[in-house]
Each structure stands twice: as structure tokens, then as C-alpha cells.
Amino acid sequence: MIQTERPYVLSIAGLDPSAGAGILADVKVFELNQVYGLSVCTALTMQHDADFRALEWVPLPTILNQCQPLFERYPIEIVKVGLIESFAVLDQLTDWLLQQNPGIQIIWDPILKASAGFTFHAESPYVAFESVLRRLRILTPNAWEAQQLTGIDSPLEAAKVLSQYCLVYLKGGHVEPVEETVTDYFLREGEVLAAYPAPHLPQGEKHGSGCVLSSALAAGLAKGQSISETGRSTRQYMNRYLASTPYLLGFHTL
Template identity: 50%
Template sequence: MPEPRPYALSIAGFDPSGGAGLLADCKTLESNAVYGLGVCTALTVQNDVAFERVQWVSAADILDQARLLFARFTIEYVKIGLIESLTQLPELLAWLQAQNPRVCIIWDPVLKASAGYEFHNSLPLALVEALCKPLALLTPNRPEMLRLWPAVTPEAAAREVSAFCPVLLKDGHADGASATDILFLNGEEHAFTAPRLPHGEKHGSGCVLSAAVLAHLAKGESLEDACRAGKAYTATVLASNPTLLGYHSAFSTHHAYQ
């Protein structure tokens, strides 16, 4: 008999292309030997290159979806992606902690669709601080980091926000021969580098990375090791084919980049 898998919950939007959001998260969790549960926050009309519109799921329906899952399963690991109201996000975070005081929450802030649609503009810094304090990890890309916390550089912003929670600053939107993600944790910085592939751009790569980190946390790894393994898994998806939609497959942490 196979070993029981831990459960992890994705609270995210539904992308019909399967490249991002809820479907991508559950694919990633499954490929990393974690059972993925899902709560839908939005129904989007999009593919990998075009975004037309979004229909938001109400806060009450989001909680109703999650309530039955928490009643049935032991959920200690949660990822939050696209959500309509960031001013109401603290209420969701508090609700999750009320269901399980030990819950480990990753927030992957989706502020703008890769096809250009704007979900959220600038946020009050006090709200960003309130959102970050309950988190186990914040996973913005470089443009998102500066929108969340204006500073001279994304690194400076991440360094400041890491006073509230650990930050994994994703480097997928930069240039250069390699892509280096940086984990800001307890005053230290840990870099994870992989080659930047010539056809490695993928729709939803940030979703994949944060979900992969969540999977490895659910399997008991440290945050640093989970980020390293998440980076390595994402690299396999980026290298899987030359299109904008990556392929997922079973993954071993032995391939992790140092």
C-alpha cells in the first residue's frame, strides 16, 4: 500500500487553460506527492495569451467551499492566489487560523494577469503589513514586490517586508543567463539559481513555484529546502516543452538546484 499523502489546499482562481491558478496548483501538488484540495475564488475567461474577463466568487461561497473541506480533512498547508478583495483577505486569513491554529499559509499575490489584465492597484502599506504577519511565506515576482511595497529595488522591498514574514522574491520576469530567486528569512538571504531557458517562459510559472514550495512544506521540509525544491520543480516544467503551457510529471527533490 502506498503511504498516505498529506493534504494541501489551494484557494485560487480557475484558469480554463490549466496553466495557472487552481488547476496548475493541483497538478503541481499531485506531481510532488501531495493531495491537492481546491477552493475556487474566480472564474476567468482566458487562455495562455488572452484574458477577457473574470467572474468573482463571493466571500461566503469561498468560505462554504473551504468549510466542508476542513470538516473532512486535516489541512495544515494552504496557498492563496487570486482573490477579489485584498481588504477582506485578513478575514480569510483569520478564518483559516481559526480552523487550524497550526495552519501554514503561503500567499502568492496575483495583482496582474500575464495577459495584461489588472486585478489590483497599489495597496496601503498598513494593509500589506497586516496581510503578511500571519503568513509562512510571501511569493511575489519582482514587479509585484514593488507594487506591494514601493522601494528603490525589489530586493530592498523584500528585505523590508521580511520583517513581517519570510519572502521568496521570484526572478522570472528579469533578464540574464540565469534566474535567481531569493528567500529573505530571519535576516538572511538564500539564493536559488537556475539557467534561464531560451523557450522557458510559461503561463502560470509563479503559481507552479509557490504550489511546489507548499508541497514540500507539507512533506515536512524546512522553508529553505522547500524553496530550493520548488525552484527545481518549476525548472522541469519550464523545460518540458517550447509552448506557454508546461507539462507536469512526478518529481524527485534529488534534482534540486543548489
């Protein structure tokens, strides 16, 4: 088992050739936040920042075969999971991860729809996936995803229900109508732990912003930050990222 000065974080997610989302974006975030990023591919996507065309799923055995040598070589304590083929695959994957390290902390970014509009999953997993939610350290839905995961119209109320099973970081963007202030929330056991308001940026929409946010949370946990510290540092990172360009692809800066 190799040990370095930086903690290791593993991203298990899709490959986006534009590098705005998925494992390429995740590793950028890890490096900027001074953790060593590892990655495993779950899907090959054909897309750029403004257009999603197609994807090919990587079979679960191949995903696990990518993971196995990494767990044999590196002390992995934090895993971020992104785009995944189905909730059945997520169930098996999280079970396998906990077998490798019972203390592992798993963050799931529930990507149900691409920013360009492509919908990955039509099924609602909430009833069948309470057991998976209990395995997670943090769930990071946006407003629409929280609604889809629970069937509850209010995103905040949906997040409160989800937070009965794991920590929930509810992303305040992707809400209509657009307001001057966007607020993210950290929730646990049905209660709001912290709120992170930020001004709405007219040109702040970014391809892959959910990937970036969940990876920043993972990096904070890997560095030993408390939940409140992780939430605060993540929001600060996102503020800089969203304001970095007027385009759909953002720049990563400290």
C-alpha cells in the same frame, strides 16, 4: 476527520480554463509532488494562456462555504492562496483560516497582474496589510509584485522589507533587462537565507509559473521539508517545468 498516507494541501485560487494557472495547475503540482490537493475557487476567469478576457469574482461567503466542509473532513495544515478579489477579502480569509486551525501555514502568491497583462488590483496594500503579512508563512512575489507591494524600486530591497513579517520567496524572473542567470531568493527578517540561480531559458516563459512555484513550496512544507529543502526542491521542479516545452503551457514532470 479522515487521514490518508499523503498530507493534504488546500489551494484557494482562481479557475483558469486552460489549466495553466490557478487551482487546476495547483492540483497538478500537488499530485506530482505526492500530496493530496484540495481546491476552492475564488474567481471564474475567461482566458487561455495568451489572452485574458474577463473574470467573475466569487463572493467571500461562497469561498468560506466551500472551505468549511473541507476543514470538517480533512486535516489541513497547509493552504496556498492565489488570486483574490481584494486585500480586504484576503484579510478576512486569512483570519478565518487561522480560526479553523491556529497552526495553519498560509502561502500567498500575490497575483496582482495576469501573465497576459490584465491588472487585478490597482491599490497598494503594504501599509494597511502588515497584519495580514504577519499571518503568512511564505509570501511569493515576483520582482514587479515586490515593488508594487512596498513602493521600493529594488526588488531585493523590497523583499527584505516584506521579510520582516514573514518568509519571502522572491522569484527572479520577470526582470528587465533579461540576464543569462535568473536567481530566486529566500529571505527572512531582512536577510537572504538562500539563493537559487538558474540559467535563463529563452523559451522558458510560462503562463501560470507563479502558481506552479507557490504550489510546489506548499507541497514541500506539507511533506515536512525544511525551508532550505523546500526552496531547493521547488527550484528543481521549476527548472524542469520551465524547460518542458517551448510554449506558454508547460508540462509537469518529476
